[in-house]
Amino acid sequence: MRVAQDRFISTWGQMAGAWGVSRTMAEIHALLYITGDALNTDDVIDRLQISRGNASMSLRALQEWGLIRRVHRRGDRKEYFESESDVWAMFKTIARERKKRELDPVLASLYEVRDLTGVRRDASGRKRPPVPPAP
Numbered sequence: 001m002r003v004a005q006d007r008f009i010s011t012w013g014q015m016a017g018a019w020g021v022s023r024t025m026a027e028i029h030a031l032l033y034i035t036g037d038a039l040n041t042d043d044v045i046d047r048l049q050i051s052r053g054n055a056s057m058s059l060r061a062l063q064e065w066g067l068i069r070r071v072h073r074r075g076d077r078k079e080y081f082e083s084e085s086d087v088w089a090m091f092k093t094i095a096r097e098r099k100k101r102e103l104d105p106v107l108a109s110l111y112e113v114r115d116l117t118g119v120r121r122d123a124s125g126r127k128r129p130p131v132p133p134a135p
Contacts, residue, residue, distance in 0.1 A: 005031075005034045005035065008030055008034045009027050009030040009034065009048070010027075011030075012026050012027065012029065012030030012033075013026045013027040013030065019094055019098070020098050020101070020102065021061070021065070022058065022061075024048075024050055024054050024055075024058045025058045025061055025062055027048055027050075028044055028048065028058050028059060028062060028068075029062055029067055029068065029083060031044060031047055031048060032044075032068055032081055032082055032083035033083040033084075033090075036085070037082070038071045038073070038080035038081060038082040039080060039081060039082075040078040040079060040080050040081070041055050041056065041059065041078070041079065041081075042078070044059070044081075062081075063081075065093065065094070065097045066084075066093045066097070067083065067084060067090060067093055067094070068082060068083050068084070069081070069082060069084075
């Protein structure tokens with residue numbers, strides 16, 4: 001079972017670039033997903049042999065992306081983390097986050113340039129009347 005988990009974690013890590021995340025982020029996410037258990041930072045560090053700083057930054061980033069969540073265990077002061085278990089929900093989250101981080105800023109810039117020039121085009125590429133300036 002451990003060999004299969006390690007292979008999955010490695011493969012998930014190799015896909016990191018396609019998602020726009022670091023390899024460590026992807027490997028931590030894969031570990032939490034494939035084990036199905038809530039793990040604490042020490043568990044993640046031991047299993048993946050990564051530094052505490054790298055683990056902490058990656059866990060925080062995964063939470064910001066909405067791919068993992070923090071859970072508490074009664075009587076334990078450590079923070080535990082678990083992954084979303086629905087693969088389609090994960091892919092939707094990744095797509096939404098990439099759009100927010102990569103496409104939205106580009107679109108905002110293009111809209112700003114369009115508004116500054118006052119030139120708009122319709123679907124056929126013909127110029128449309130200028131847009132009045134924003135108040």
